[in-house]
Amino acid sequence: xxxxxxxxxxxxxxxxxxxxxxxxxxxxxxxxxxxxxxxxxxxxxxxxxxxxxxxxxxxxxxxxxxxxxxxxxxxxxxxxxxxxxxxxxxxxxxxxxxxxxxxxxxxxxxxxxxxxxxxxxxxxxxxxxxxxxxxxxxxxxx
Ligand code: IDP
Ligand code: MG
Numbered sequence: 001x002x003x004x005x006x007x008x009x010x011x012x013x014x015x016x017x018x019x020x021x022x023x024x025x026x027x028x029x030x031x032x033x034x035x036x037x038x039x040x041x042x043x044x045x046x047x048x049x050x051x052x053x054x055x056x057x058x059x060x061x062x063x064x065x066x067x068x069x070x071x072x073x074x075x076x077x078x079x080x081x082x083x084x085x086x087x088x089x090x091x092x093x094x095x096x097x098x099x100x101x102x103x104x105x106x107x108x109x110x111x112x113x114x115x116x117x118x119x120x121x122x123x124x125x126x127x128x129x130x131x132x133x134x135x136x137x138x139x140x141x142x
Contacts, residue, residue: 004122
């Protein structure tokens with residue numbers, strides 16, 4: 001296994017439910033160490049840019065509206081196999097399909113308001129971390 005970095009976002013519903021601390025604690029327990037953290041209230045343009053790959057999907061407008069309705073917590077997480085590990089801890093996109101104990105099974109209220117984002121590949125992780133963090137805002141722990 002290799003040390004990787006991945007991007008995590010605690011979405012507006014997670015912030016509203018006051019589970020920022022629980023989610024970060026879980027990542028730390030699972031070996032996913034936050035090496036960059038900031039809170040941001042995305043503009044429409046920033047949310048559209050982040051989710052540009054979904055531009056043609058029917059839910060794109062609603063997704064952007066949801067992601068901009070309040071602040072989010074963006075994190076660079078580091079650890080062994082971090083991209084896949086984060087996806088495992090998050091659970092399936094639709095919380096009805098998410099394994100018991102995953103973050104989405106625990107906290108998500110629906111397929112859209114699903115509490116957390118996680119990069120889906122190492123390549124996209126690098127792109128997504130750069131979208132939110134400059135090099136001097138990330139503190140690799142190795
Ligand atoms: P992922 O977050 O598990 O990688 P994606 O397919 O990349 O899932 O979708 C990005 C986000 O778009 C999801 O996390 C969710 O918030 C939203 N989304 C995905 N599918 C639907 C849908 O069918 N209806 C509404 N929102 C959706
Ligand atoms: Mg995705």
